Amino acid sequence: MTARKTNGTDLRTSPSLRRRRLGIALRRLREVSGTSRELAGARLECSPSKISRIENGDVGVRRRDLEELLDLYQLTDTEERAKLVDLARESRERGGWWIKYSDLPKAYLRYIEFESVARSIRWFEMSTIPGALQIPEFTESLIRGSDPTFTPEDLSRQLDVRRERQRTLTAPGGPDCAFVLGESAIRYRVGGDGVWRRQLQHLLELADRPNIRIQVLAFDHGAHEAMAGSFQIMHHHKPDPAVVNCEGFAGHFVMDDPVDVERCSQVFDRLSASALSPQLSLRLIAEAVA
Structure with a gap:
C-alpha cells in the first residue's frame, strides 16, 4: 500500500507511536532482565514514575539514558540496540499537520x-x-x-x-x-x-x-x-x-x-x-x- 502523505510527511506512523513502540520494547527488556522500575530509575537518577512514562510512550528518552538502560537490561545484540537507538531518534522528529x-x-x-x-x-x-x-x-x-x-x-x-x-x-x-x-x-x-x-x-x-x-x-x-x-x-x-x-x-x-x-x-x-x-x-x- 502506498503511504498517505500530508505536506510531504509520511502518515504511516508518528512520533507518539514510535515512543509507544520504544516503550513497549523497553518494558519487555526490563521485565525479561528481572529489573524493577525502582532500579532502572536509580540508574538514570530519576523516579520510577519517569521510567513508567517512558514505557508508556508519554515521554521520550535521550540516547545516553537509553544506552544506560540497555546496559542495565543486558542487551548485547548490536543490531537490536541500533534499531532501538534509531527508534528513539525518530520519536523526537516532528510530526504531521x-x-x-x-x-x-x-x-x-x-x-x-x-x-x-x-x-x-x-x-x-x-x-x-x-x-x-x-x-x-x-x-x-x-x-x-x-x-x-x-x-x-x-x-x-x-x-x-x-x-x-x-x-x-x-x-x-x-x-x-x-x-x-x-x-x-x-x-x-x-x-x-x-x-x-x-x-x-x-x-x-x-x-x-x-x-x-x-x-x-x-x-x-x-x-x-x-x-x-x-x-x-x-x-x-x-x-x-x-x-x-x-x-x-x-x-x-x-x-x-x-x-x-x-x-x-x-x-x-x-x-x-x-x-x-x-x-x-x-x-x-x-x-x-x-
Missing part, C-alpha cells in the same frame, strides 16, 4: 495524531454524530450546546481541526472506517431542523465512499455493552501498536494494552453484528431526512 495545534490539550492532540496515521478505524458513538463525519454547522451547534464557555477563537480552532481530520479520513488512500451509531445519534436535532437534515444528508453522501461504512444500532435493540459512551479502535501499520480511544466528560483516554484492544474489538464486532446492515441503516437515515 497536527503539530500546528500544539496548544490543544495534550490527550486530544495525541488522539488526533493516532487517528491521522491509522490504517483502519472502528468507531462506536452512542448519542452524537462522530466528529469525523460532522458538517461545520453541526460541530458549531454541538460545541456551543455542550460547552458555553468556548470563545469565538476556541470555536474557530476546533472547526479548523475538524476540517483537517476529515480531510485525512476522506482523502484517496484514507483509512478503512467503520462507524456504528446509536439511533439517538441521528435523532437528536442538533442545530435545529435545517442543520440536522443537512448533517444526515452528509452521512448519506459519505457512505458512498469505498472506505466508509455506516451502521445504525436501532432503539429496539435494547440494552448493550457500550451504552456508557463512545470509543474508537485505531489500527496502525505494523509494527506500531493498535490503540483504543475512550472519550467522555474527562476528555480522551488512550489504551494500547493488547488485551484491552482485543476486548474492545470484540465489543465492536458484537455491536456491528447487532446493528442494522449498512443498506438498512442508510434507508433509516434517508427516511429521517425525508
Whole structure:
C-alpha cells in the first residue's frame, strides 16, 4: 500500500507511536532482565514514575539514558540496540499537520495524531454524530450546546481541526472506517431542523465512499455493552501498536494494552453484528431526512 502523505510527511506512523513502540520494547527488556522500575530509575537518577512514562510512550528518552538502560537490561545484540537507538531518534522528529495545534490539550492532540496515521478505524458513538463525519454547522451547534464557555477563537480552532481530520479520513488512500451509531445519534436535532437534515444528508453522501461504512444500532435493540459512551479502535501499520480511544466528560483516554484492544474489538464486532446492515441503516437515515 502506498503511504498517505500530508505536506510531504509520511502518515504511516508518528512520533507518539514510535515512543509507544520504544516503550513497549523497553518494558519487555526490563521485565525479561528481572529489573524493577525502582532500579532502572536509580540508574538514570530519576523516579520510577519517569521510567513508567517512558514505557508508556508519554515521554521520550535521550540516547545516553537509553544506552544506560540497555546496559542495565543486558542487551548485547548490536543490531537490536541500533534499531532501538534509531527508534528513539525518530520519536523526537516532528510530526504531521497536527503539530500546528500544539496548544490543544495534550490527550486530544495525541488522539488526533493516532487517528491521522491509522490504517483502519472502528468507531462506536452512542448519542452524537462522530466528529469525523460532522458538517461545520453541526460541530458549531454541538460545541456551543455542550460547552458555553468556548470563545469565538476556541470555536474557530476546533472547526479548523475538524476540517483537517476529515480531510485525512476522506482523502484517496484514507483509512478503512467503520462507524456504528446509536439511533439517538441521528435523532437528536442538533442545530435545529435545517442543520440536522443537512448533517444526515452528509452521512448519506459519505457512505458512498469505498472506505466508509455506516451502521445504525436501532432503539429496539435494547440494552448493550457500550451504552456508557463512545470509543474508537485505531489500527496502525505494523509494527506500531493498535490503540483504543475512550472519550467522555474527562476528555480522551488512550489504551494500547493488547488485551484491552482485543476486548474492545470484540465489543465492536458484537455491536456491528447487532446493528442494522449498512443498506438498512442508510434507508433509516434517508427516511429521517425525508
